Amino acid sequence: MSELKELIQNKLSKESFSGNGSLKALSQKGLELFNEQGIPTVKHEEWKYTRISAALNKNFSYAEGATAITAKEVEEFRLPGYEAANELVFVNGIYHAELSNIRSSADELVILPLSEAVKGEYKSIVDSNLGHSAGYHKDGINALNNAFAYQGLFISVKKNKSVEHPLYCYYINDARTVNVLSQPRTLIHVAANAEVKVVEEEVTIGTSDSFINKISEIVVEDNAQVHLYKIQNEDSHSSCVKTTHVRQIGVSKVNSVTITLNGGVIRNNLNFILEAPGCESNMYGLYCVKGSTHVDNHTIVDNKMPNSLSNELYKGIIDENATAVFNGKIFVRKDAQKTNAYQSNKNILLSDTATVNTKPQLEIFADDVKCSHGCTIGRLDDEALFYLQSRGIGDKAAKALLLHAFAIEILEKIELEPIRQYVDQIISERLDFEI
Amino acid sequence: MLSIKNLQARIEEKEILKGINLDIKPGEVHAIMGPNGSGKSTLASVLAGRADYEVTAGSVEFLGKDLLELSPEDRAREGVFLAFQYPIEMPGVSTTNFVKTAVNEIRKYRGEEPMDAVAFLKLMKERMKLVNIDQALLSRSLNEGFSGGEKKRNEIFQMAMLEPKLAILDETDSGLDIDALRIVAEGVNKLKSKDNATLVITHYQRLLDYIVPDYVHILYKGRIVKTGGKELALELEEKGYDFIKEELGEEVESPL
Ligand SMILES: Nc1ncnc2c1ncn2[C@@H]1O[C@H](COP(=O)(O)OP(=O)(O)O)[C@@H](O)[C@H]1O
Ligand SMILES: [Mg+2]
Numbered sequence: 001m002s003e004l005k006e007l008i009q010n011k012l013s014k015e016s017f018s019g020n021g022s023l024k025a026l027s028q029k030g031l032e033l034f035n036e037q038g039i040p041t042v043k044h045e046e047w048k049y050t051r052i053s054a055a056l057n058k059n060f061s062y063a064e065g066a067t068a069i070t071a072k073e074v075e076e077f078r079l080p081g082y083e084a085a086n087e088l089v090f091v092n093g094i095y096h097a098e099l100s101n102i103r104s105s106a107d108e109l110v111i112l113p114l115s116e117a118v119k120g121e122y123k124s125i126v127d128s129n130l131g132h133s134a135g136y137h138k139d140g141i142n143a144l145n146n147a148f149a150y151q152g153l154f155i156s157v158k159k160n161k162s163v164e165h166p167l168y169c170y171y172i173n174d175a176r177t178v179n180v181l182s183q184p185r186t187l188i189h190v191a192a193n194a195e196v197k198v199v200e201e202e203v204t205i206g207t208s209d210s211f212i213n214k215i216s217e218i219v220v221e222d223n224a225q226v227h228l229y230k231i232q233n234e235d236s237h238s239s240c241v242k243t244t245h246v247r248q249i250g251v252s253k254v255n256s257v258t259i260t261l262n263g264g265v266i267r268n269n270l271n272f273i274l275e276a277p278g279c280e281s282n283m284y285g286l287y288c289v290k291g292s293t294h295v296d297n298h299t300i301v302d303n304k305m306p307n308s309l310s311n312e313l314y315k316g317i318i319d320e321n322a323t324a325v326f327n328g329k330i331f332v333r334k335d336a337q338k339t340n341a342y343q344s345n346k347n348i349l350l351s352d353t354a355t356v357n358t359k360p361q362l363e364i365f366a367d368d369v370k371c372s373h374g375c376t377i378g379r380l381d382d383e384a385l386f387y388l389q390s391r392g393i394g395d396k397a398a399k400a401l402l403l404h405a406f407a408i409e410i411l412e413k414i415e416l417e418p419i420r421q422y423v424d425q426i427i428s429e430r431l432d433f434e435i
Numbered sequence: 436m437l438s439i440k441n442l443q444a445r446i447e448e449k450e451i452l453k454g455i456n457l458d459i460k461p462g463e464v465h466a467i468m469g470p471n472g473s474g475k476s477t478l479a480s481v482l483a484g485r486a487d488y489e490v491t492a493g494s495v496e497f498l499g500k501d502l503l504e505l506s507p508e509d510r511a512r513e514g515v516f517l518a519f520q521y522p523i524e525m526p527g528v529s530t531t532n533f534v535k536t537a538v539n540e541i542r543k544y545r546g547e548e549p550m551d552a553v554a555f556l557k558l559m560k561e562r563m564k565l566v567n568i569d570q571a572l573l574s575r576s577l578n579e580g581f582s583g584g585e586k587k588r589n590e591i592f593q594m595a596m597l598e599p600k601l602a603i604l605d606e607t608d609s610g611l612d613i614d615a616l617r618i619v620a621e622g623v624n625k626l627k628s629k630d631n632a633t634l635v636i637t638h639y640q641r642l643l644d645y646i647v648p649d650y651v652h653i654l655y656k657g658r659i660v661k662t663g664g665k666e667l668a669l670e671l672e673e674k675g676y677d678f679i680k681e682e683l684g685e686e687v688e689s690p691l
Contacts, residue, residue, distance in 0.1 A: 382486075387523040390483050391537035391593065392511035392544070401536060405527025405576075 004056060005035060007181075011062050012147060023118045023150050026131040030146025037140035044139060049325040049357045050296040052141070055239035055265045058209040061178035069174055069205070074099050077170065077203045079231070081418030085168040085199075088153075092174055093182030093212070095153040103165045110156040114187060117154035125189050126154065129219045133245035136271055136300060141241050145183045145215045152185030157224075159191040166197040166416055171214060173238070176206030184214040190224045192250060197227040197416055204238040212240040222250025222276070229414055230268070231423060232260040236291060239264035245271045246281070253280040257413050259423050260287040260295045261430070267296045274336075277305040285314035286410035288427055289322040290350075296325035301343075303336035312343040315410055317403055317431075319350040326358040328373065334365040343373040348380060348406060400433040407431075436461050436632055437502075437601055442493035444481050451477045453657035454493070459601070462629040466643055467636045468668060469654035470676045475636045476520055478654070479605045483517040484510050498600065511537075512544040514600030514631075518590035518607050525577040530589060531559070533577050534596050541597065562595040566622040583610035591622045602626070603634045608642035620645030640672035655679055 012031060039056050040047040069091050078087065086109065089099035095113070102111060110122075118126045130149065134142055157163055173180040190196055204210040220226055228244065240263070246254055258268055272281040287295045301310045316324045326345045347356045360373035380402050388398035407427050414420040427433075442455040451474045459465055469475050481488050482495065484507035495502040502510060525533065539549040550558070563569065566588045578586050587607050594602055604623065608616055623646055627633065635646055643651070643665060651667040652659045660679060661667065671678070 384523050384525060386485055386507060387519065387525070388533075388537075389507035390511055390517050390519075391533070391597065392508050392541040393537050394508050394540055395506075397536060397540055398508075401528055401533070402525075405525060408527040 003059070005038070007060060007062070008034065008144065008147065015150070019115050019118065019150065021118055022127045022130060023114060026146050026149050030143045030149065033143035034140045034147055037143060040139045040141055046137075046139065046298065046327075049323075050265065050267050050294065052239065052241065052265055052267065055209070055211055056181070058179045058181075058211070060181040060211070069096075069099065069172060071099060073205065074170070074172075077201070079168055079199060079201060079419060080422045081166070081416065082168055084165055086163075086165045088167060088169045090153075090169065090171045090182075090184050092172070092180055093148070093184040094151050104163055108158055108161040108163055110154075110158065112154045114152040114154045114185070115150055117187070122154060122156060122189065125156075125219065126187060129189070129217055129247065130187050131217075132247060132273075133215055133217055133243055133271065136245065137243060137269060141213060142215065142243065145185055145213050145243075148183035149185050151183070152187065154187050154189070156189040157191060157194040157196045160193045162195040163197075166199055169198065169200045171200065171202045171212055173202070173204045173210040173212060174206060175204050175208035175210040175237075177208070179209040181211045181213070184212065186216045188216065188218040190218065190220045190226050192221040193223045194221075195225040197229070199229045199231070199416065199419055201231045202234055202238065202240055204234055207237065210234075210238040212238075212242070214240065215243045215245070218244070218246045218254075220246065220248045220250065220252045220254055222252065224250065224252045226252070226254045227415060228254065228256040229416065229419060230258045231419070232258070232263055232266055233426065234263040236262075236264045236293065239266065241267040241269070243269040243271070245269075245273070247273045247275060248279040248281065249275045251276050251278045255282040255413065255415070256284065257410065258285040258297065259410070260285070260289060261426055262289065262291070263293050263295070265294045267298070269298045269300075271300040271302070272310060273302045273304070274308045274310070275304050277307045279305075279308040281308070281310040282413070283310070283312040283314075284410050284413045286316070286407055287314075287324055288317045288407060288430060289324065290319035291322060292320075293322045294324075295322075296327075298325075298327045300329045300331070301341060302331045302333070303339045303341065304333045305335060306337045306339065308336065309340045310342070313410070314345045315406060316345075316347040316356060317350065317406065318347060318354040318356055321351075321353045323354070324356040326356070326375070327361065328359075329361040330363070330371060330373070332364040332366050332369050332371065337366050337368045339366065339369040339371070341369070341371045345375040346406075347375070347377045348403065349377060350379075396432065400431045403431045404428060404433040436498060438496040440494045442478075442481065442495060443491045444477060444488045445491055446477070446488050450491075451488075451657055452481065455657075455659060457652065457659065459632045459634065461600075461632055463650070464627070464633045464635065464646060464648045466648035466651045466668060467634065467654050468638065468640075468651060468671060471638065473654045474657045475654055476605055479517055479520075479603050479636060482510075482603060483507060483515060508540070509544070511597070511599075512541050516594050516597055516599030516602045518587075518594060518602065518604045520605040520609065522578045522586045522590055524579045526579050528577050529575060530573040530577045530592070534559070534593055537593070538596060558596065562592060565595050565625055566591045567618050568592050584612070584615035587611060587619055588615070588622075591619055595622065595626055598626075600631045601634065602631070603636065605636045606638060607635075608637055608639065616642065617645060640668040643668045653679055
């Protein structure tokens with residue numbers, strides 16, 4: 001671990017970030033906290049089931065010249081529907097304007113380096129939102145990303161604008177010659193009455209080890225609507241910690257769908273901070289994993305004001321030696337009367353060596369609330385299997401049909417047809433299901 | 436076509452079928468009647484191959500094959516169809532998709548090519564009419580939120596699509612009003628031919644006004660205690676099941 005600290009120290013001392021203000025402060029504080037805490041181990045309560053130290057103990061390198069990615073290489077992993085999307089390409093954590101393709105006009109969508117946004121008209125937004133997730137994740141991995149926040153990107157969706165072109169964000173790690181650790185950082189501001197869809201995918205090029213430690217903070221104003229879709233389909237040598245921290249500061253609606261298909265160690269932190277009365281938040285997840293993939297979904301819903309509705313459904317199909325963790329925290333603060341908060345986690349284990357750890361955590365300080373949570377860990381329903389078999393459908397096809405049916409409830413939440421189809425295709429192939 | 440000899444089966448140490456003998460020939464309609472708990476659904480489930488039941492004695496031959504040796508899916512592929520007393524809800528699986536998969540799995544077993552989309556749609560349209568079912572219902576998740584009548588009609592629709600040689604209808608009449616009952620019965624009648632057979636399991640005589648049986652068997656405490664023509668069903672309806680108990684009570688109650 002001292003090697004990693006040294007590497008980070010060296011890298012940061014070479015950078016010439018000369019800014020001041022909140023960004024500089026966050027970076028400095030991040031480095032301090034990282035040096036103090038290091039990478040969280042399984043002794044840390046929030047990291048009990050997810051060991052990231054091995055994936056971070058990889059002799060990472062910041063060698064120059066390792067980032068020569070061409071537009072042609074980007075072609076290969078563009079997601080369906082890209083023709084009508086704003087494509088944002090990050091290489092080794094840093095936004096790459098030349099490889100990106102912004103179709104929306106500047107009166108709808110503003111994209112700026114954080115280091116600029118912190119100075120101009122967005123200063124107060126950056127000052128009051130950047131680093132907000134650190135209040136919920138007081139650990140070294142969050143701090144580590146903060147240390148690099150000065151490299152981050154600011155995105156603003158302007159008031160009253162419904163962005164027609166979804167944002168496709170590709171986080172590329174170029175691991176063709178060296179092991180890469182990247183720290184992408186975004187702050188997305190969605191102004192009042194605006195609407196936007198964001199799709200994110202991590203991509204590792206090459207066969208060396210790759211780790212993405214990403215934080216995305218999103219602030220949503222009155223009457224805005226946001227859709228967040230994540231697709232995680234990497235090789236076993238690619239691991240990540242992705243923190244998505246959503247503040248709904250106005251009455252707004254945010255939907256999130258996280259699809260995990262493959263990877264090394266994957267930790268997703270998803271936080272919804274409901275700071276206005278009457279917010280709606282929908283959090284959906286599907287992990288369909290096998291091999292030795294480890295996926296951990298940690299979610300927080302923090303209800304601070306009355307009358308909000310949050311709906312959470314995570315489903316998992318876990319095969320071979322894969323492991324899954326689900327931890328869902330719901331806070332209902334004392335002012336958050338009439339909160340409706342629902343949470344459910346359903347898992348199907350397909351092998352004896354697949355494991356899942358699921359834990360709901362409700363902390364309720366208001367008296368007039370409706371909260372429910374439930375989790376199931378099971379195998380396929382024998383009754384349903386028999387019904388299918390009694391119609392001549394063989395064991396294999398019957399299982400595929402049932403598993404696909406299990407998954408579809410989440411896939412249907414993706415309100416972006418090319419992406420939904422794309423994910424459905426992968427899942428169907430995985431399950432041997434014919435669409 | 437179907438020859439059941441001394442069939443005995445149990446579940447969780449509990450003997451339920453205690454020696455069933457039954458012969459069914461192509462073109463025939465047999466009815467099995469009996470009070471609740473007598474083992475009617477158990478017999479249907481054992482024939483369809485539900486794994487929960489353990490066959491402890493006896494044999495079942497179906498079209499020259501040892502039925503009990505076949506997996507549930509192979510029984511269906513050989514031509515056995517069970518219309519469930521309680522059809523299972525399947526969120527996320529449309530009837531259309533379910534039936535298409537079934538049709539093609541059965542075709543594959545027979546060494547035939549999968550049915551192309553156009554031919555499948557045409558067949559579906561035609562068979563939908565038989566049971567007065569509409570496209571919207573077939574696009575929905577199978578049995579999820581269906582009314583009792585819709586579930587039963589859907590079972591018969593599946594039967595119409597799969598064209599079984601032996602159809603076993605387990606209380607397909609229960610929970611149906613008279614109109615729905617008539618639709619279901621007419622559907623079954625239209626599917627009848629000299630080459631296939633039907634085994635109608637029912638608690639009430641009512642259904643047998645519409646699907647007229649050649650033979651009626653009374654199942655009581657795991658045994659067929661009486662067999663007759665269609666008039667037996669009427670007699671049973673008139674006198675109630677107590678008449679069976681009285682007539683056969685001693686024999687049935689006494690340990691054999
Ligand atoms: N899964 C089961 N476990 C234990 N007993 C069962 C089970 N299924 C049926 N039985 C018992 O077997 C007997 C026959 O049931 P069933 O075949 O459903 O009767 P019927 O269809 O004639 O009403 C009943 O006593 C019932 O309680
Ligand atoms: Mg029954």
